[in-house]
Amino acid sequence: MTDTRVAGGATTTRRRETTRRRLLDAAAQVFAEVGLDAASVEAICDRAGFTRGAFYSNFETKDQLFLELAGEVALDRVEAVRRRIAELDREGAFADLPANAFAIVQDVLDVSADDRLSILLMSEIRIHALRNRELAAAYLAQDEEMRRAIARIIDDIGRTKTVRFRLPSDQVARLMLTVWEGASVRAAMAGLDYAEMCRRTNEELARVAQLLIEV
Amino acid sequence: MTDTRVAGGATTTRRRETTRRRLLDAAAQVFAEVGLDAASVEAICDRAGFTRGAFYSNFETKDQLFLELAGEVALDRVEAVRRRIAELDREGAFADLPANAFAIVQDVLDVSADDRLSILLMSEIRIHALRNRELAAAYLAQDEEMRRAIARIIDDIGRTKTVRFRLPSDQVARLMLTVWEGASVRAAMAGLDYAEMCRRTNEELARVAQLLIEV
DNA sequence: TGTATCGGATACACGAGTGTATCGTAGGAC
């Protein structure tokens, strides 16, 4: 058996890992669509192409899976932002500052939730974080991490000296994140398609950006 | 029988009305605490001091009650803001402008959700609006109404001519609302008590306000 | 190719919640 011995000493087969993966992905979809409570274990398994046997062989409970998923989403989001920043840096995007200053922030934020389902999933996690201490801590930590990542870009932008901000970088980051989230949710709620959703969100972000730049 | 004949022709007793009221209030609490899906009809009835017989005698389904409640919350919120504005006007608060300019907006926003439970309930409504067209329309309409109410205050403030804004009033209102909501939710998530919650939220609002005022 | 074992399917027992049909009574009309 092709066991992949994990550091902890736990032993897992490759087959098992893909099963977990498929269950997690399916759960993400179902949670986004109907919410944690309305999502039955069975529905998740159906979506993943398994029966409940597979589920309970891989996860303790639906809640445990949700926690794991939430942690993953948080990491992924931060990671996606980090990667995009590195990529933009390699492409020399930061050299063209400040012409494309906030375009960069928009670009980076857009990577962090790339469709309607992501926004629904994030919202689902958010509301459960409001009722669960453990989840709340994770959510706030991720939020903080995102803020730091964005603040770093803001700092980079500011360092060119050709543009100055009317607030410290961390507050600029917070504001951009808040506005981005509000606009995304409103757009998703209005039932706009993804393209239009991005357009509106970016428009709103741009306005705030204008506001933030010292004249 | 003290029937209160309603315009439509429907006939309801006073007793019935208070039952409905108690069920709606209980439901608001339970929904805020555990969410729509996790809230059983029985739990709502327990809280209200009835059995399910009363529930099904007054409402078709839990969803119908939720819709009704959501509509009520939206109306109440807008109404509370309106009343507070009128009150402030009577008190002559608008005469002291612009010294207390954004203090007024803060004051007004604070009235619109007066505790942790309200924030939870609003969030619960929000996430269901993301998945339900009818609810989404109602939610967005309420949001729009709130925005208009706030914008009117902004206009009043602007009309004094001693203070100018760097964005049109409706966009100022949108921004204040967005920041207010973001800050409230983050504070509630962090488990802060109501006083501290208000303090932080207002602090964040004040910073944005500074930004919005033309120097 | 045989075989041991891991991983997923199946079957079942159970609880929780729902909605309805029926009943008893509180409270208003007279």
Place this chain on the structure above:
DNA sequence: GTCCTACGATACACTCGTGTATCCGATACA
């Protein structure tokens, strides 16, 4: 005070989801 009826309580039948105990087969290795 008496009667009536609307209103809420109660009882029941039913569905749906859960979690576990057991079984079967795929898979990795000899």
